[in-house]
Amino acid sequence: MGRKRIGILTSGGDCAGLNAAIRAVVYRAMGTYGWEVLGIRQATLGLLANPPQVMPLEIEKVDALLTAGGTMLGTTNKGDPFAYPMPDGSLCDRSEEIISNYHQLGLDALIGIGGDGSAAILRRLAQQGNINLVAIPKTIDNDVGVTEHSIGFDTAVNTATEALDRLHFTAASHSRVIILEVMGRDAGHIAISAGIAGGADIILIPEITYTIDQVCHKIKERQEQGKNYCLAIVSEAVRTEDGESVMNTNRLGQSRYGGIGQYLADEICHRSGAETRVTVLGHIQRGGTPSPLERVTAAAFGVAAVDLIAEEKYDRMVTWQNRQVVSVPISDAIAQYRAVDPDGTLVRTARGLGICLGD
Known part of the structure; x- marks a missing residue:
């Protein structure tokens, strides 16, 4: 298996457990596979910047993140790249800018941590721009349809x-x-x-x-x-x-x-x-130290997401089902929300x- 360069971003509202997931991705990608990991700042906004706003992630940099709330990469829940609000009030499709910057960075895959709305946007970008995408569910509302737990809920x-x-x-x-x-x-x-x-x-x-x-x-x-x-x-x-x-x-x-x-x-x-x-x-x-269960869930999701990339299984979301982590097509994950x-x-x-x- 060749050395890969993967990107990771957090999108949508923040919550506890995001940093724990980032930490797990870096530990698995670098410690097991010897890959390079780039953190993308402010979700897709980081890929709209010129140059792209990224930061190299290393084990030493993320080691203390397990108990930290929020996300070290920053996030946003606005600025849909397919209908991006411009200063004059118009909406502009800036999706190709994101796709171009993804490839300019030489990324082999992208891990997106977000809810169903973020996953839908990222999947559309991936399909349009040949991006190898793996998703991790995150929402305090716990309403992603195919997983018993999402990061942030507990x-x-x-x-x-x-x-x-x-x-x-x-x-x-x-x-x-x-x-x-x-x-x-x-x-x-x-x-x-x-x-x-x-x-x-x-x-x-x-x-x-x-x-x-x-x-x-x-x-x-x-x-x-x-x-x-x-x-x-x-x-x-x-x-x-x-x-x-x-x-x-x-x-x-x-x-x-x-x-x-x-x-x-x-x-x-x-x-x-x-x-x-x-x-x-x-x-x-949304804030504060993640609970022990949150840290376990985030760690399991982060490791599983990297393993999917190693197996070259893309367009999938890691989920918690029947006391274990499995993956499902992202299309299934965003098809319906999980109400009470x-x-x-x-x-x-x-x-x-x-x-x-x-x-």
Whole structure:
């Protein structure tokens, strides 16, 4: 096997575990195969720069990254190269610039760490420009369809669970209803997992339709049992009772989920008279030291991705299935997202524990 030069980039939102995956790729590529690894800065933006923004990666440079949050390479979740926003407001297809710079760097393969959106863009570039691509799934939402675990999810759940643990005490002390709003762009995996682990009384996720009256009934039920406080966790993508998304739009015209917690608090207070408070966890879920499981997952994915390149198996994503790492075609990975199953184990568990899901 000849000496290879491979590139690696992180794309989309940051999360814990990305540096651990980069570290594993470098360890496997250099330590086992003797290959050269180039880190590409700021995802595809690094390949749009002239010259390309890259950094040589060596074992000594990544050795201490195992516990570091974020990504040493930087990342971006905007600037689609097929419709890149230009200063005059127009959109320009800059895909050929990325492809040209990939080949100019003399890369034999590219490892892309990202969610389904990033994987779709990278795959389109790969097919158009003869790029040997291997993907690693990353998303705190854990909604990539073909893998049980994605990098970032476990740490986000741990963070949300710790928040619930802390909120229990202040809720009980002041006899309040406290609502924790967590991330979850399309799926409620963080909310359902953290809600069970953190002992929430109410869990609201976008996959299950709720009513405010049912939520208030749960609060009243607890009051009748002598429990004058209640803890709720809600995914940011949950809609209002009328089916409207709750969004915030900034001065740049960018819209983001946010505010469903306050909406629920106002409605609960109005209908039940309960004193309510809201905590929005936000980007705290993305940061911090990766959990032990996160590090294991990232390490396994990084090693497996390099091995796919060694076997010259491209256009594939490494995934966690049935307690082991396997690979699947990237097209399968991006074909569908993985929502919470309303009839699945976690939902049945929550119901079995008497947790209100709002329906």
